[in-house]
Amino acid sequence: MKKIGGGTMDLLQLRYFRTVARYEHMSRAADELHVSQPSLSRTVARLEAELGTPLFDREGRRIRLNQYGAVFLRHVERALSELDDGRRALREARGGGLGKVSVACETLLTIAGLLARFRAAFPRADVRLFQADAAEMERRLRAREVDFCVASQALTGPDLDSVELMREEVLLAVPLGHRLAGRESVTIAEIAEESFVATRPGNWQRALLDRLFAAEGRTPEVTCEGDEPGATQDLISAGLGIGLVPAMSHQVARQVGTHAPVAWTRVDAPDCHRVLTLVWRRGAHLSEAGRAFREFTTGRSLRSMLHPGLQ
Template sequence: MELLQLHYFLAVARSEHVTEAARHLHVTQSSLSKTIQRLEEDLGVPLFDRVGRKLRLNDYGRRFLRRAERALFELEQGRVELRDLSGPDHGTLELGVTTAGILPNILREFRKKRPSIHFHVQMLTTQEMVTLLDRGEVDFCLSSPPITRDGIECQVVFVDPILLAVPKGHRLAGRSRVSLAELRDEWFVGVKKGFGTRDLMDEECRSVGFEPHYVYEGDEPARLTNLVEAGIGVAFVPSTARNPRAHVAYLYVETHLAVREIALLWHKSRYISQAAKDFREVVVDYFARLSGRTSS
């Protein structure tokens, strides 16, 4: 069994399509197919069921995939560790986020501390985040909501109040707090279902007897402030997403559940480089300062 065979097997197993896997690996379909066939011959069992031009992992393949991913994970961690020991002032930090509003401030602080370290950031769904963490392909993730799962460390770093944003001329604009029941007849702008803040506040509104009426649903949280400012509707937004320059008033919502938790995640078995440790320190310190400002 060769290391190349394992890499090729993982690519085909994840895509379940030879053409797509070959394109990803920059090899010919013929070469890829022959490599997979040799691996199956070495193992003595088929790993895939062939359905036309598609491949489906069979039970043998699913069992072998778990072992192959674990083996390649450990080899990759060894490479990362040696690279860190030989050149700790260089390298790239791999990051994943479900919430990006506060990321520029954190990255700016980290760059001051480690100017020679590069970083690569991906905006991910929760499931994509879990997948990359399991594969050891990211150093850290910033997620809201937190993820509880075997093999993943989860450190809640900030509890972010969810506020109601209203245009400056709105009937509630002069107040500091509002109850959910008072919002029954409001028009809302928000992100689509599946976003943590949206799902949480929809459930909270249902608990007091109404379903929020959305006139806009999108996938760009940063756009909501502009829509509120234009008078299109009101919006639930995390406190960290406040825009002090916008003609918008922010009110606290009178429910203790109107908060989102932001967590720092990493794989328990992933090698944590010195640069990654420094990044974690920057994140924790940043949110500690933010918590102090929020509570004062």
């Protein structure tokens, strides 16, 4: 415990504060922490009294992290993260394995082949995988809930490092028999009135679609919206609309066949591509498994690892 302004600030107070700051809602924070709301409120109030500064603005039952709370939160996140890293390092030192590596990705299918190869090469590594959109991946990285993100959108921040793993063209997939089937390329204007199969806002496919249309002063008509980019081709094949699909999926379909046949065409628009990057937090503790994963991922051809059947 640490003395501050004549009071005693402990780790429990800091963890409680961090959770309340994340939710800006006492009831939700209390549910996650498995404590009563009155107890949580008293703990946060005691911390504010000891610091001599309010950390939240309160409007009735609503609370908002204020400018002082935001400043304090940055230091609390760093301090608690260092302690969590220390615990991980001790567990790894006591254990006989390589430790744990946690990875987040927008679509789990993207790195299935990569993880299969990694597990085969490092069977003693404990691998944890999470699905998340770009905003959730950034949050998980900063909270040290994951070691790496395999992202198809830019994750930015002064404390994040990244390396480009792969760049691929994104094609337009249309149902067989569609009026655009057989076309070599199409413009945004030619598909402006079409119905689109897309992912929800926050995912890379939706971000790319919205960006391409915004460049032409238009908004796409999304009539089928989901959370799993890997399902897009199946939905297009079922006739629910047209959509953007990475070129690698087209190449795999040609080589190994597919249960969801579609017709493919290029999009005549600048930067219609997907960039996969590996992102991690600079200076964060990495287990032996984490260090092996980074070296394994950045030192090989990701193309063949993502789709082992594609040569």
